[in-house]
Structure formats: structure tokens, C-alpha cells
Amino acid sequence: MRATVGPDGNGTALRHLPIVYHPEYVTRLPDGHRFPMPKFRRVYELLCSEGIATERNVYRPEAAGRELLSLVHSERYLREFLDGSLPASALRRIGLPWSEALTRRTRRAVGGTLLTARLALRHGLACNVAGGTHHAHPEFGSGFCIFNDLAVAARALLAEGRVRRVLIVDLDVHQGDGTAAAFLDEPAVFTFSMHCESNFPFRKVDGDLDIGLANGLGDEAYIERLQQILPGLLETQRPELVLYDAGADVHQADRLGRLMLTNRGLFERDRYVIELCRTAGVPVAAVIGGGYDQDLDALADRHCMLHRAACEVVRRAAGLDERSTHSQAPHKTRVGDSSTIVEQRGQSAHNGGHDSLSFCSRRRDRSR
Numbered sequence: 001m002r003a004t005v006g007p008d009g010n011g012t013a014l015r016h017l018p019i020v021y022h023p024e025y026v027t028r029l030p031d032g033h034r035f036p037m038p039k040f041r042r043v044y045e046l047l048c049s050e051g052i053a054t055e056r057n058v059y060r061p062e063a064a065g066r067e068l069l070s071l072v073h074s075e076r077y078l079r080e081f082l083d084g085s086l087p088a089s090a091l092r093r094i095g096l097p098w099s100e101a102l103t104r105r106t107r108r109a110v111g112g113t114l115l116t117a118r119l120a121l122r123h124g125l126a127c128n129v130a131g132g133t134h135h136a137h138p139e140f141g142s143g144f145c146i147f148n149d150l151a152v153a154a155r156a157l158l159a160e161g162r163v164r165r166v167l168i169v170d171l172d173v174h175q176g177d178g179t180a181a182a183f184l185d186e187p188a189v190f191t192f193s194m195h196c197e198s199n200f201p202f203r204k205v206d207g208d209l210d211i212g213l214a215n216g217l218g219d220e221a222y223i224e225r226l227q228q229i230l231p232g233l234l235e236t237q238r239p240e241l242v243l244y245d246a247g248a249d250v251h252q253a254d255r256l257g258r259l260m261l262t263n264r265g266l267f268e269r270d271r272y273v274i275e276l277c278r279t280a281g282v283p284v285a286a287v288i289g290g291g292y293d294q295d296l297d298a299l300a301d302r303h304c305m306l307h308r309a310a311c312e313v314v315r316r317a318a319g320l321d322e323r324s325t326h327s328q329a330p331h332k333t334r335v336g337d338s339s340t341i342v343e344q345r346g347q348s349a350h351n352g353g354h355d356s357l358s359f360c361s362r363r364r365d366r367s368r
């Protein structure tokens with residue numbers, strides 16, 4: 001297994017955890033809509049309250065433009081969605097009511113995953129507070145997914161020559177059918193999806209590796225299965241970037257999932273994936289993926305396992321001990337005040353590492 005990081009920042013120490021967020025990640029849906037749109041803000045607020053997201057490590061993405069989106073999506077689908085002329089049947093398949101604000105939200109979230117991937121190439125690891133819209137196909141949207149952020153990010157970085165091989169690790173409870181469809185004939189991108197077989201989408205699209213799990217699998221068996229697969233994939237595929245969809249809908253309390261992972265299992269899964277990739281020297285860009293619950297606090301807590309696990313990996317990589325980190329007071333970000341968010345993109349953010357690190361030792365026990 002390789003011991004250096006991909007095309008940029010080879011071998012750089014992992015000392016900074018970029019978090020990507022934008023207030024436009026949340027847009028208003030009709031009261032009672034079953035998609036838990038407010039969760040994105042709730043996740044961000046929780047990350048701020050725990051000191052994971054601070055004024056020094058939060059990055060705001062640009063909205064993805066039409067040219068970028070057309071790397072994956074057909075001109076007709078883009079035109080019809082963006083100008084609001086998508087047929088009713090196509091909107092029903094998406095499951096979200098069209099609005100101008102929704103188009104902005106969608107473009108912003110795709111831009112967020114691309115920025116997360118760029119930051120991962122620079123720093124070794126980065127996490128979005130949205131993303132994972134893996135049911136979006138090139139010609140249509142589906143299952144609350146409009147544009148495929150993972151596919152757009154991979155296509156953009158390949159087109160720029162920033163990477164030559166990308167591995168998509170999709171651990172959402174639902175199969176990544178849209179992502180598989182986007183890369184059917186693309187040898188530079190390997191799509192791996194491990195999901196609940198009897199769950200949506202019922203007509204799956206074959207990716208490069210699909211593992212359909214039985215209902216009710218719990219923490220131990222789930223992680224054991226992952227451990228049987230992922231090391232070999234990194235070894236054989238030799239990716240220069242991993243795009244990780246850390247879907248929280250594998251949780252036992254998820255409304256739409258049928259697996260039985262606990263909070264602890266989620267944390268261990270995410271930490272395992274990130275740590276394994278980092279040990280192999282592969283940058284990881286992680287997105288939060290699916291998660292469905294009426295209890296937004298419980299749901300946000302589940303999604304935050306990803307960012308907590310990422311911080312744990314940063315802390316371990318930096319080799320910090322408790323004593324040295326306790327002396328660093330974390331910066332506080334005023335929640336909801338975008339003026340406190342640093343808008344650096346891709347450079348001059350290295351000094352933010354201390355914020356990530358000080359958090360990492362403070363909140364280690366929360367995931368236990």
C-alpha cells in the first residue's frame with residue numbers, strides 16, 4: 001500500500017480539517033414535507049457548538065454553474081430544471097417542489113462538494129455539511145436528488161487533470177444508482193456502493209462494485225464486511241482521491257433505512273474509512289449523504305459522527321496528547337452569522353489547523 005498523498009500536497013501532515021458550509025444549503029419546503037431540509041443548518045450549528053466548525057476552518061462554496069453541471073448532466077435536463085419547466089412527472093420522481101430558491105440550493109450544494117474535494121487534495125481531508133445526492137442520473141433526478149454532486153466533482157477534477165483516478169465509496173443505505181449511471185463507461189472512476197439490497201432504488205444500476213446487504217445488519221457485521229472490501233479496493237484501484245458518501249441512513253432509527261447501526265457504529269465506520277484512506281495516502285472528501293428522521297436534533301447528531309470521526313483522525317495524525325491540546329482554547333463561531341465565516345478558498349488556510357486540533361481532543365468522548 002502506498003504511503004504518500006495524491007497529486008497535491010504529497011505526504012503533508014494532516015493538521016487542518018476544512019468544513020464546507022453555506023447558509024443556502026437550507027431552503028424552505030412546504031410545512032410537513034418529508035425531506036428534512038432544516039437538518040443541514042442543524043448539523044452546522046452542532047458542529048459550531050462543539051468547536052468543530054470555527055471561523056478558521058469553515059469554507060463557503062460558490063454555486064455550481066451550468067458549464068460545470070453539464071460535465072455530468074444533459075443540456076435538456078439542466079435547462080428544464082433551472083428554468084422551472086421540468087414536467088410534473090420528473091418533479092414527482094425528485095420528490096421536491098420546484099422553486100427558484102431550490103435551484104440555488106442545489107447548485108450551492110454541488111459547488112460545496114467540489115470545494116470539499118479541492119480542499120481534500122490540498123489538506124488530505126475535508127468534509128461537506130451537505131452532499132451525497134447519488135440518485136441523480138445524468139438525464140433526470142430521483143429520490144430527493146437533483147444534480148449528482150459526487151459525479152460533478154469527480155468529472156471536474158479529472159477534466160482539470162488534478163486527478164487521474166477517483167474511487168467513490170458510497171455507504172449510504174441506498175444504492176448509488178445515479179453515480180453508477182454517470183460513470184458506466186469511465187475507467188478513471190471506480191464506483192463502490194454498499195447498501196441495503198431490499199431498499200430504494202428497487203431497480204439498481206450496476207456500478208463497479210455493489211454489495212447488497214441483508215436487512216437488519218448491525219454494527220459489527222457491517223464494519224466487518226467493509227473491512228473485507230475497502231483495503232483491497234485501495235490497493236487495486238490506487239485512487240488519487242476518495243469521494244466518501246457517509247450516509248447516516250444506515251442508522252437503526254432512520255425512517256428510510258433498514259440496517260441497524262448505532263451512533264457508535266456510525267462513528268466507527270466513518271473513522272475506519274477515513275483512517276484507512278489516510279494510511280494509504282489517499283485524500284478523502286466526505287459528504288454527509290442521506291439521513292431521515294423527524295427528530296432533527298437526533299438526526300443532526302448522527303450526521304455529525306462523520307465530522308467527529310474526521311477530527312479524531314486529524315488528532316491522531318498530528319500525534320497530539322491530551323495535555324498539549326487542552327491548553328488551546330477553541331475559537332467560537334457565532335452560529336448563523338455568515339460574517340464570521342472565512343471565505344478562503346484553497347489556500348492560506350493552514351493556520352486554521354489549530355482550531356480543528358483543539359476541538360479534536362475536547363470532544364472525543366461524545367462519540368463513545
Ligand SMILES: [Zn+2]
Nearest residue numbers: 172173174290
Ligand atoms: Zn440514502
